[in-house]
Amino acid sequence: MKIIDGHVKKMYFFLLALLAAGLLSACGQGSDVLDVPEEVPDAVETTDIGDGRNEEHTVSGQEEEKAEREAENGEEAESSAEADELREKFGVHCIPEQTFEVELSEYNGTVWFVPYAPSEEGDFHIQLLQEDKVLTEIEAYVPQKLAGEAFESLDAVSFYDVNYDGNTDIVLIETYGNTRFAAVYYGIAPEKDDQGFFYLQEQLSEGLTEQVEELSVSGIREYLSGGKKNGEFSGYQEAYETVGKMCDLESKGEAEYGLLYFDEDDVPELAAGITGYQVSLYSFRDGYIYNLMDHWPYGAMGNAGYEYCPRQNSLRNYNTDYAGAVCYTAYMTMNSSFSMETVAVVETYNFDDVNGNGIPDEDEMESLGKYGVSYIDGREATDEECAALNKGEYEWIEGTLSLKELLAELKR
Numbered sequence: 002m003k004i005i006d007g008h009v010k011k012m013y014f015f016l017l018a019l020l021a022a023g024l025l026s027a028c029g030q031g032s033d034v035l036d037v038p039e040e041v042p043d044a045v046e047t048t049d050i051g052d053g054r055n056e057e058h059t060v061s062g063q064e065e066e067k068a069e070r071e072a073e074n075g076e077e078a079e080s081s082a083e084a085d086e087l088r089e090k091f092g093v094h095c096i097p098e099q100t101f102e103v104e105l106s107e108y109n110g111t112v113w114f115v116p117y118a119p120s121e122e123g124d125f126h127i128q129l130l131q132e133d134k135v136l137t138e139i140e141a142y143v144p145q146k147l148a149g150e151a152f153e154s155l156d157a158v159s160f161y162d163v164n165y166d167g168n169t170d171i172v173l174i175e176t177y178g179n180t181r182f183a184a185v186y187y188g189i190a191p192e193k194d195d196q197g198f199f200y201l202q203e204q205l206s207e208g209l210t211e212q213v214e215e216l217s218v219s220g221i222r223e224y225l226s227g228g229k230k231n232g233e234f235s236g237y238q239e240a241y242e243t244v245g246k247m248c249d250l251e252s253k254g255e256a257e258y259g260l261l262y263f264d265e266d267d268v269p270e271l272a273a274g275i276t277g278y279q280v281s282l283y284s285f286r287d288g289y290i291y292n293l294m295d296h297w298p299y300g301a302m303g304n305a306g307y308e309y310c311p312r313q314n315s316l317r318n319y320n321t322d323y324a325g326a327v328c329y330t331a332y333m334t335m336n337s338s339f340s341m342e343t344v345a346v347v348e349t350y351n352f353d354d355v356n357g358n359g360i361p362d363e364d365e366m367e368s369l370g371k372y373g374v375s376y377i378d379g380r381e382a383t384d385e386e387c388a389a390l391n392k393g394e395y396e397w398i399e400g401t402l403s404l405k406e407l408l409a410e411l412k413r
Contacts, residue, residue, distance in 0.1 A: 107197025208250030
């Protein structure tokens with residue numbers, strides 16, 4: 002499986018699906034591409050929408066009460082007119098008080114976030130629209146324990162970058178029956194001709210519902226980060242504690258962590274992941290958390306994992322196809338935008354590819370292991386050129402600490 006520039010998340014979801022089905026093998030038929038983000042945009046932070054809409058306001062004094070009643074009557078009339086306008090625009094089943102025109106990093110220009118109440122036309126769902134075109138549809142999430150309960154309300158909506166990957170995510174607070182719960186959807190940036198989209202982070206949603214005492218958007222942010230937005234963290238210790246809490250909920254406590262020095266400065270990076278399956282890497286600078294590797298998968302389809310050379314800003318990955326007949330060695334570096342970019346990919350053929358099709362055919366298998374030639378950017382490369390890409394001794398990017406051990410390490 003080959004690694005080149007691009008975006009990794011879609012491949013991650015595909016791999017997880019295959020893992021669940023038990024379909025992954027050590028090598029593929031051809032050179033699958035594992036995309037790596039070429040550039041991560043600045044962290045997106047948007048104003049929370051929804052939590053403040055139903056706040057109760059109290060006043061004292063008859064004159065103030067009268068003035069407020071008059072103001073409220075005017076606001077209610079205006080709100081009613083706006084609701085009627087939204088229903089006329091999007092249909093009678095839209096939920097007008099939680100319908101917004103917003104800017105999301107996944108799309109160019111503003112889009113409409115339109116939730117629909119259950120009706121004879123279908124269950125509760127959400128559409129993102131632009132110029133009357135449906136960009137994507139977000140299916141309802143109902144926790145298993147609430148299966149069969151009726152939808153009651155969409156209580157709050159918020160748009161912000163929950164996982165620090167530079168994409169806008171969506172946080173919902175919903176009520177089914179008498180039970181209130183969180184639903185978190187991670188945003189995926191568009192790739193080439195594909196549209197951006199959102200996917201449910203079910204384990205994070207369940208964890209937040211269980212752990213946040215007063216379930217609200219502000220309560221979620223308070224639980225995860227002490228209420229701080231990206232850019233407001235006082236140091237890497239505080240930032241990585243926030244990341245650790247998030248990863249712990251995402252993985253139901255299975256994630257392991259490690260502090261390592263990827264580049265030349267004295268601020269460590271944080272590795273977090275499930276050993277043998279996936280790993281993420283985070284960096285910190287000037288109050289900001291940067292997601293360098295976002296759940297990069299390995300351990301299947303010939304991907305051995307990811308290594309780094311301490312303090313040399315160098316990542317190395319070995320990938321093989323056809324049981325090792327073809328090997329791809331990718332070298333990457335963290336750029337000034339805090340994203341991984343590919344320096345070079347060495348493509349090595351460990352067989353004599355007589356017909357030049359890049360595949361070890363039956364009549365070429367005798368040469369397997371007795372022949373070797375490497376290419377960089379399509380041209381044949383010498384052993385010296387390939388060796389020059391190595392920056393020293395490499396170590397695995399992986400975690401060995403529990404969350405409790407990580408938090409103790411950060412307090413030292």
